[in-house]
Amino acid sequence: MITIIASTNRPGSSTLKMAKYYQLQLRQKGIDAGLLSLEQLPPNLLQTDLYGKRSEEFAKIQTIITQTDKFIFIIPEYNGSYPGVLKVFVDACTFPDSFYDKKAALVGISSGKYGNIRGIDHFTGVCHYIHLNVMPLKLHIAAISKEFDADGQLVNTDTLKFTNEQIDKFIKF
Numbered sequence: 001m002i003t004i005i006a007s008t009n010r011p012g013s014s015t016l017k018m019a020k021y022y023q024l025q026l027r028q029k030g031i032d033a034g035l036l037s038l039e040q041l042p043p044n045l046l047q048t049d050l051y052g053k054r055s056e057e058f059a060k061i062q063t064i065i066t067q068t069d070k071f072i073f074i075i076p077e078y079n080g081s082y083p084g085v086l087k088v089f090v091d092a093c094t095f096p097d098s099f100y101d102k103k104a105a106l107v108g109i110s111s112g113k114y115g116n117i118r119g120i121d122h123f124t125g126v127c128h129y130i131h132l133n134v135m136p137l138k139l140h141i142a143a144i145s146k147e148f149d150a151d152g153q154l155v156n157t158d159t160l161k162f163t164n165e166q167i168d169k170f171i172k173f
């Protein structure tokens with residue numbers, strides 16, 4: 001099972017738009033992928049789901065993570081790295097079985113020039129620690145506000161080409 005993680009809880013995020021784009025592209029290639037937005041996390045996760053605690057709300061999310069063997073993380077750049085809520089989410093998931101020996105593709109996005117290069121590197125380090133195998137082709141999509149049309153379709157030729165290549169490689173990964 002494939003799950004796309006929209007790795008922020010910010011309402012109206014470009015991350016969620018990109019996650020929906022990946023889901024649609026996979027569907028057009030005949031693959032049904034789930035989508036988990038970190039907006040769906042319990043709002044008081046810090047109190048309810050860290051350090052051995054488990055809420056009913058998060059238990060449903062944990063089941064999805066446990067059943068997933070391939071993840072696509074769409075990760076926005078926040079203050080030069082990946083969002084803190086993504087690390088809280090990983091910390092809340094059961095260790096080590098949630099991600100151990102599974103596979104992931106990473107996509108960085110930003111409003112600035114760098115497409116979250118540093119945040120993707122930081123998160124790659126975390127993935128290695130939890131034995132989540134990262135696909136070598138990682139994307140960095142900068143100036144995200146110029147990437148979508150009104151229907152949520154990508155408009156830049158290069159971005160279309162590289163996302164398509166990454167999705168094809170991920171299917172075989």
Ligand SMILES: Cc1cc2nc3c(=O)[nH]c(=O)nc-3n(C[C@H](O)[C@H](O)[C@H](O)COP(=O)(O)O)c2cc1C
Pocket residue numbers: 008010012013014015016076077078079080081109110111112113114144145
């Ligand atoms: C808390 C926060 C920190 C941010 N820091 C950066 C940054 O360091 N570099 C950058 O290019 N954009 C930064 N941004 C802008 C995001 O890259 C931009 O909102 C983009 O649309 C992706 O994030 P989104 O999925 O929340 O929309 C930041 C946004 C937020 C909310």
